[in-house]
Amino acid sequence: MNLAVQQAMPTSTGSAQKLSDEMFRTFRGYIYELTGIYFQDNKKYLLEGRLSKRLQVLGLASYDQYFNLLKYGSQRKDELFALYDAVTINETFFFRNEPQFEALQNSLIPELMPKKKSSGQKLRIWSSASSSGEEAYTLSMIFHEKIRIKYPNVGLEVVGTDINSTVLDIAQRGQYREYAIRNTPKEYLNKYFVQQDGKYNLKDEVKRYARFEHLNLYDQQRMRAMRNFDVIFCCNVLIYFDAQSKTKIVSNLYDSLNPGGYLFIGYAESLHGVSKAFKLVNFPKTIVYKKD
Ligand SMILES: C[S@@+](CC[C@H](N)C(=O)[O-])C[C@H]1O[C@@H](n2cnc3c(N)ncnc32)[C@H](O)[C@@H]1O
DSSP states (O other): OOHHHHHHSOOOOSOOOOOOHHHHHHHHHHHHHHHOBOOOGGGHHHHHHHHHHHHHHHTOSOHHHHHHHHHHOTTHHHHHHHHHHHHOOOOOOTTOSHHHHHHIIIIIHHHHHHHHHHHTOOEEEEETTOTTTHHHHHHHHHIIIIIHHHOTTOOEEEEEEESOHHHHHHHHHTEEOGGGGTTSOHHHHHHHEEEETTEEEEOHHHHTTEEEEEOOTTOHHHHHTOOOEEEEEEOSOGGGBOHHHHHHHHHHHHHHEEEEEEEEEOTTOOOTTTOSSSEEEEETTEEEEEOO
16 A cells, blocks of 8 residues: 555564554554554564554553553553654754755745735745754755845744654754754854754754644644645655545645645655646756645
């Protein structure tokens, strides 16, 4: 069904308590129902590894006990958040897909900004699977460095959301390791980060454009509240969903965009068979989806 999770997720290692095929299907169905993420049969060992760590932390003897706790436990909500943290892959880094940022800066901004200027509104960008914030803050840095000077009367609001609350804490802190900054141009690194004890702390002058909140892209109700975005980044997350959940999520993202707004998805992702609502716009080395 979903080739994507199969390709995108690494295999688990180490010894884990054995997950029966039946319990695997139970957890897979439940995770799918909650998040839209679908675990292929050959990813059973990955799920086993992740869930067995929760069993250890909670001191539980079996997956049945864990499933009951998730469904009916008094701490159900907290454990669901821990489950989301356990089953998601959060790989990201600053300036991850440069052609996208170039298309935004060189073509979309000159198109979108005059309207923003005349309405007195901020440019609103949603980093919808933000992980630890690198994408949202890349946008903030580019705005601060290149865009704000040309459009001094237009502000920026970046909203970063993710289902994983641990990575959102990192985003809020704005403190990164070497790995995250490895693709960051020197001039940005020197200007917008303070290096301390081997960590890179993002300066407030760029942090201030972005705010982060917990949001599950598969939660219809929460998605309905996300409105009036000029640009949405939904990168490197669609690969974890099956066709049905992708269709639901992309349709909601369409509704979240202002008319004339743009959607970016990951380099390896496509809306083929998922949505016909967008107009495809080609830019050097990248495609952008426009709500016409
Ligand atoms: C591989 S990261 C991509 C980060 C960033 N967009 C990038 O391209 O570098 C995928 C992110 O999607 C998040 N995610 C997975 N399923 C989600 C869902 N149903 N709702 C919201 N976020 C989700 C994961 O927690 C993870 O942080």
